Amino acid sequence: MRTRLVAVVWLVLFLAPRALECQSATAPTVRFRTVLGDIDVTLLPGSAPRTVANFLNYMNRGAFNNSIIHRSVPGFIFQGGGFQYLNQTASEIRADPPVRNEYAVSNTRGTIAMAKLGTSADSATSQWFFNLSNNNASNLNNQNGGFTVFGRVANAAGLTVMDRIATVPIPNPPIFASPFDAMPLINYTRGAPVGEQNLVMVLTVTQLDPAPAIKANGIVSASSFGAFAAAAPGSYIEIYGTDLAGTTREWAGTDFTDGDAPTLLDGVSVTVGGQPAFVNFVSPGQVNVEIPAGVPAGTAPVVVSYKGQTSASASFTIKLLAGGLLAPPSFNVNGKQYVLAIHAASGAFVSNGNIPDVPAAPAAPGETLILYGLGFGPVSPAGTPIAGKIAQGLTSLTADVQFRIGQSAAKVEYAGLAPNLVGLYQFNAVVPPNAASGDLPLEVVLAGEAVPQTLFIPVK
Numbered sequence: 001m002r003t004r005l006v007a008v009v010w011l012v013l014f015l016a017p018r019a020l021e022c023q024s025a026t027a028p029t030v031r032f033r034t035v036l037g038d039i040d041v042t043l044l045p046g047s048a049p050r051t052v053a054n055f056l057n058y059m060n061r062g063a064f065n066n067s068i069i070h071r072s073v074p075g076f077i078f079q080g081g082g083f084q085y086l087n088q089t090a091s092e093i094r095a096d097p098p099v100r101n102e103y104a105v106s107n108t109r110g111t112i113a114m115a116k117l118g119t120s121a122d123s124a125t126s127q128w129f130f131n132l133s134n135n136n137a138s139n140l141n142n143q144n145g146g147f148t149v150f151g152r153v154a155n156a157a158g159l160t161v162m163d164r165i166a167t168v169p170i171p172n173p174p175i176f177a178s179p180f181d182a183m184p185l186i187n188y189t190r191g192a193p194v195g196e197q198n199l200v201m202v203l204t205v206t207q208l209d210p211a212p213a214i215k216a217n218g219i220v221s222a223s224s225f226g227a228f229a230a231a232a233p234g235s236y237i238e239i240y241g242t243d244l245a246g247t248t249r250e251w252a253g254t255d256f257t258d259g260d261a262p263t264l265l266d267g268v269s270v271t272v273g274g275q276p277a278f279v280n281f282v283s284p285g286q287v288n289v290e291i292p293a294g295v296p297a298g299t300a301p302v303v304v305s306y307k308g309q310t311s312a313s314a315s316f317t318i319k320l321l322a323g324g325l326l327a328p329p330s331f332n333v334n335g336k337q338y339v340l341a342i343h344a345a346s347g348a349f350v351s352n353g354n355i356p357d358v359p360a361a362p363a364a365p366g367e368t369l370i371l372y373g374l375g376f377g378p379v380s381p382a383g384t385p386i387a388g389k390i391a392q393g394l395t396s397l398t399a400d401v402q403f404r405i406g407q408s409a410a411k412v413e414y415a416g417l418a419p420n421l422v423g424l425y426q427f428n429a430v431v432p433p434n435a436a437s438g439d440l441p442l443e444v445v446l447a448g449e450a451v452p453q454t455l456f457i458p459v460k
Contacts, residue, residue, distance in 0.1 A: 028052075029154055029208045030059065034069075035186070035201050036168075037161035039130075040154040040208065041112055047104040051114055051124070051150040054099040058126050059205045063093050069200040071129075072170055072184040076136055079115055079129040080202055082179070088196065090180075095125035103146025107137045110153040110162065121145030132166050168200055211309040214241040219302055219316045222288070225374045226324035226453050230317035232375035233293045234386035234423045235324075237272075237302075237316065238286060244268065244304055244311075245282035259390040261290065261422055267307055273300035273318065278388045278422070290423050291318065293387040321399060322375040323446040327455055331355055339442050339455045344368040344428060352439060352458035362460035365435045369457075372418060373425045376401065376446060379416050391417040397425070399447040405457060406440035408432035435459045 027046070032039040045052040058064060064081060068090060071079040083090045099114070101121040107113055111131045114124035121144050130153075131140070140147045153159050168184035175190070176183060185198040218240040221231040231237050247266045255262040261278035263269060270277040270289045273296065277289035287304060297320050301313035331338040333354045341350040343361065350369060353360030363369055378386060379395035395416035403410040411430040418426035437460045444451040 028056075029210070030056075030151070031204075031206055031208050032064075032202055033204045033206070034161065034165065035199075035203065036164050037157075039158040039161050041151040041158070042154045043151045044105060044149065048102040048148050048150040050099050051102050051148050054096065054124075055128070055150060056207070057096065058093070059207070063126060064202055064205040067093065067202045069165060069168075069184060069202070070180055071182045072166065072168065072200075073182060074166065074170075075133055077129040077131055078165055078184070078200075079127060081115075081127040085196060085199060085201060093126045098123045098125055101145050102148045102150075103141070105149035107131045107140035107147055107149055108134045110159055111149045112151040112153075113140070113147040113149045116144065116147070118144060124148065130162055130165075132162070165200055209246075209307050209309065210243040212241060212244045212304045212306045212311040214239055214244075214302065214304060214311050214314040219314055221322065221324065222374055224326055224328040226327070226451075228322060228324060228452070230319050230322050231291060232319050232322040232377060233291050233295050234377075235322060235375040236280060236288055236290050236423065238288050239270065239302065239304060239314075240286050241304065241311065243284060243306070244287045245284055245306055248283040250281045251279065256390065259392075261388045261390075263388075269305045271301075271303050271305075272316070290387050293385065319375075321377045321447055321449075323377075323401075323444065323451045324374055324453060325442075325444060325451065325455060326372040326374075327453060331358075336439065336456055337454060338439075339371060339457055341457055342370040344370050350458060352460075362437075362458040363431050363435075364460065365431050366433045368413060368428055368430050371427045371429060373427065373444075374423065376415075376425045384417070386417065387423055390422055391419055391424075393419065400445075401427070401447075402445040403427070403429045404441075404443040404445075405429075405432055406435050406438075406459065408434060431459060 027042050029040055029042045043052045066084050066086060067080055068083045068085050069078050069080045070083055083092055109131055112128055115127035115129050117123040153162060168186055170182050170184050174181035184200050188198045220238050221228040222236040245268045251262055251265055263276040263278055265279040265282050268279055268282045268287060270279060272291050275292040275295055277292055279289050281288035295318050297318050299315050300318045302316050303313045304311040326340045327337050328340060331340055348361045349358050350363050351358040351361050376397055378398040380398055384395050397415040401415050403412055410432055412427060414428035418424040439456040440459050442455040442457045
């Protein structure tokens, strides 16, 4: 049973059109890691470019690490960025020159804005505050030229941590003089010395890599097998988007363990229907995966994860059977899509001479051809894996499959998984002895339904 492994694997899995690798600019997200949890903040360089650059300068030199939330006003704000706590001593953060005021975005709940002197609109340096509610927006938007909002809490989890910090008690009457007279203290007992364990501290502020994002309608079944809007378990899908990965490569033999395909490739993982998919190809703009065998038919959520961040889920349709034959874009000539078929006897590709870089070698009546497909469903023996495993030995397709070449039935001598490959089906079909010469239509019927591809095969 001839498989032409090197050429076929390359065509099957790696010849899909690649998305452009250019990345659109995205707003940076920073993480405030506090003693009470993480707050992720999406910065707003579009509306406050100088303020964002100023904040990032402080962040990048570590000025906010081990800093203190030194002021809290219930229902209003809590404030930090002014003091670090090092060696059991609070010291003022060294201030850079003030940044010009850039008020543009309202001080609503979950925004972060720059603190400044009440006498000068352009006096902000290192201190910032989180807005706890919408109640004071009109005041903050108009007072002293408006307070510049430069970021927004990125998710519900961050808002929960923000609210948790806001509930930390403030000693009343104050135990310290200004600017620490409204400082929140954790588990503090009046009269006891204040220690690090009582402080609401920002341990680090760091910039996060952009979260992966799947484009709208950015999922399709393998392009070389029909590029359908649905796929079957065991089939490959292509996911297009931005910031999906940091490298560009296909899986290699070293990524497999005991014949099992990887579910993590260069830090990229994908779930389909909540189940780990097998990651075949990664790049910043495109990821290809094999759908796990256990994903049920219906609408399945697809999620890409990279470097600890996950994309929003995108929906994709799963069918129990969704067959497609290997017919790569390079085999489309003047609008006519030829199937990729191999002469079983010689190993040459079937061609009429019009396919670029493929010598003329049309099929002959009565000869056996090898074709490949995806999405043809379970095989016997029962329990044989159809996904995530290098196929071993010969199998038999469970669903009925019929081939017709030029309106005549083509005998199928083998229909099962392609040995030594992953998720690929192999078909050995005999060209009808009475086949005419020319580019004949190839039709495939799977479980009583025609495979929705318009394909041709040269015969002479």
